Amino acid sequence: MISSTDTVIIGAGPYGLSASAYLTKAGVPHQILGQPMHAWQNFMPPGMLLRSEPFASNLYSPCGGYTMEEYCRRNRLEYQPVGIRVPVEHFVDYGLWFQSQLVSHLRPVEVVDMRRKDGFFRLALGDNSTLVARRVVLALGLKGFAQTPPALQGLPRPYVVHSGEFGSLAWAKNKNVVIVGGGQSAIGLAALMREIGARVRLLVRGADVNWSGEPRTSRGIISRLLRARVGLGRGWDSNSPSSLLTSFLLSEYPVVFHMMDLQRRKRILETGWAPSGAWWLRNRVEGKIDILAQTEIRHAELKNGQMVLQIASGNEISCISADHVVLATGFKVDLARHCFISQEIRNSLSLVSGSPSLTGNFETNVRGLYVIGPAAALSFGPALRFVYGAKYAAPHLARHISRCFQEEAGNRVVPSQAIPSEPVEEHGGSGLRGQSIFPAPGSNAE
Ligand SMILES: Cc1cc2nc3c(=O)[nH]c(=O)nc-3n(C[C@H](O)[C@H](O)[C@H](O)COP(=O)(O)OP(=O)(O)OC[C@H]3O[C@@H](n4cnc5c(N)ncnc54)[C@H](O)[C@@H]3O)c2cc1C
Known part of the structure; x- marks a missing residue:
């Protein structure tokens, strides 16, 4: 089955869901693809507390009443704009509630292939259907961007795992775990793993963990x-x-x-934002976890079911072993790593060290292809690495797409070769009155 719509959003995390809420309000027919809040539900450890403050952990919509504050009020959860921590479980539940209220035209499928044909995007979906669209918004989060230091590349899972690959930490109980990294992810994992009974050591490159200061009550x-x-x-x-x-x-x-x-x-x-641990994690880590500072991993190998790491610290070289090494070594955006995007599109994309160069409307140099979320950070700054950036990205993107849609609506010409030969079903999302980019089935379809 082939269906069509004006705009497809790939990814149903905070950015995709917020963009969809704005497109719906603007009357742009669209589909959003992917499991809602999938990354937060499956690749963040249970018990993790959000680093962002509650007021900076909203999903955004043009309708009032769908904020984190409102979610907390309805669920009788404590809320303050700053100063309390949001558990990841509440954030997931909030995102799913937001989706259920505002984003009905979601299909929880993966996009397995995306290519360009006759000026349209043709998407092959995990349920064996095809979707054709005039525009595509990539809201893919950090998926596929995990960064591995050279000495640890190519080593087998589960001995070496990246922090972005797992959710539950139950496997770590009673294990010797080395966590590599000095940022929030490494330090948060170290605290959680110790608390479930793992023996944890933290390897950091700097002279010590860099703790963010507790916000002062300011006088000025x-x-x-x-x-x-x-x-x-x-x-x-x-x-x-x-x-x-x-x-x-x-x-x-x-x-x-x-x-x-x-x-x-x-x-x-x-x-601008060096790796650091949030101040409120300090008492769960200091004096409780071995922190090996100024270290660099020179070599790593698997020996008799144990990971053996050769570590340089100043002029000294030492060896340590562990059941598992967890890489909390961050993410590096590289759109070329998204294999579901056709080679032709990837070759045409203008990338700066893997990040797309975006116009002021979040559009790439491939006409009709947009990027929001962390992959847009080189164009729009550090806010885009966090949920907070959706506050700007979602309405801005939707205004632009809505303008394009309105302009094109009057004189829409469909190239005959772009019309699928299979039955076409129009997908606009519930309650949308916008036109399909294709004629209704039977009118022009073969
Ligand atoms: C450990 C950790 C903790 C973090 N804590 C915070 C925090 O406290 N506050 C904060 O603001 N930010 C935090 N971040 C950053 C946060 O991940 C991003 O800000 C946020 O997820 C971006 O939202 P998004 O919608 O772009 O991505 P995501 O929430 O990752 O959503 C993208 C979705 O796209 C889906 N997808 C990818 N490829 C496809 C495909 N081919 N087909 C269909 N779907 C696809 C993915 O499954 C995913 O569900 C944290 C990141 C990490 C790794």
Whole structure:
């Protein structure tokens, strides 16, 4: 079966769901593909607490009443905009509630192939159907971007696993686990694993773990005003007014980042938010977990069911062994790694070290192909690496697509060779009055 729609969103995480809510309101026929909140439900450890503050952990919609605050109120959960931690389970449940209320035209299928034909996108789906669309929005999160240090590449699972590959930590009970990395993911996992009975060591490159400062009660009026709204700031290093001002601009106006030259944007992304552990994890880690500082893994091998790591620390080389090595070594965007996107599209994409160069409307240089979420960070800044960035991305993208849709609606010409030879079903999403990009079945379809 082949069906068609104007716009397809691939990925039903916070970005995809928010974009869909705005497209629905704008009357743009569209489909959203993927299991809702899949990454948060399956690849985050149970018990994990969100690093973002509650006010920066919303999904966004043009209708009032679908915020984290409203979700908490309905479920009689404690809510404050800042200062309390949101468990990942609540965030998943909130996202699923948001979806059930605002995003009805979702198909929980994977896209296995996407190619371009006659100016349209043709998507092969996991349920063996095909969907044709004029526009595609990639909202794929961090999937496929896990970064592995050279010395640990090619080693077998489950001895070496990336932090983005698993949810439940039950397998770690009573095991010797080495966690590599000094950021929030590494430190949060170290705390959770120790608490379920793993023997954990943390290998960090720096002289020590870099803890973010506990937000101070600020005296200055500017600091107080800025601090109230900085989506990136709280919990990150934001105690000085100048870093607060920068955080404020980058959180609220990602367009400011988009206007900067490439070198400056790269510098901000690489140096602005160094890996650190949130202050509220400190008492669960310090004095409880062995932290091996200033270390670099030179070599790793599997010997008799144990991972043996050769570690350099200053001039000293030592060996440690573990049942499992967990790489909390971050993610690096590289759109070329998404194999479901045809080679032809990937070859045409203009990428800067793997990140797409996006227009001010989130469009790539492949006409009709858009990217939102962490993969858009090189164009729109650090906010896009977090849920908070959807506050800007979703309405902005929807306004642009809606404008294009309205302009095209009057004089829509469908190239005959683009019309599928199989039956065509129009998918617009419930309650949408927009036109299909294809004629109704029977009118022009073969
Ligand atoms: C351990 C960890 C903790 C984090 N904590 C926070 C936090 O506290 N606050 C915060 O703001 N950010 C946090 N982040 C960053 C967060 O992951 C991103 O900000 C957020 O998920 C981006 O939302 P998204 O919708 O772009 O991606 P996702 O939520 O990852 O959604 C993308 C979806 O696309 C789906 N998908 C991918 N390929 C396909 C395909 N071919 N077909 C169909 N579907 C597909 C995926 O399955 C996934 O469900 C954290 C990240 C990690 C790794």
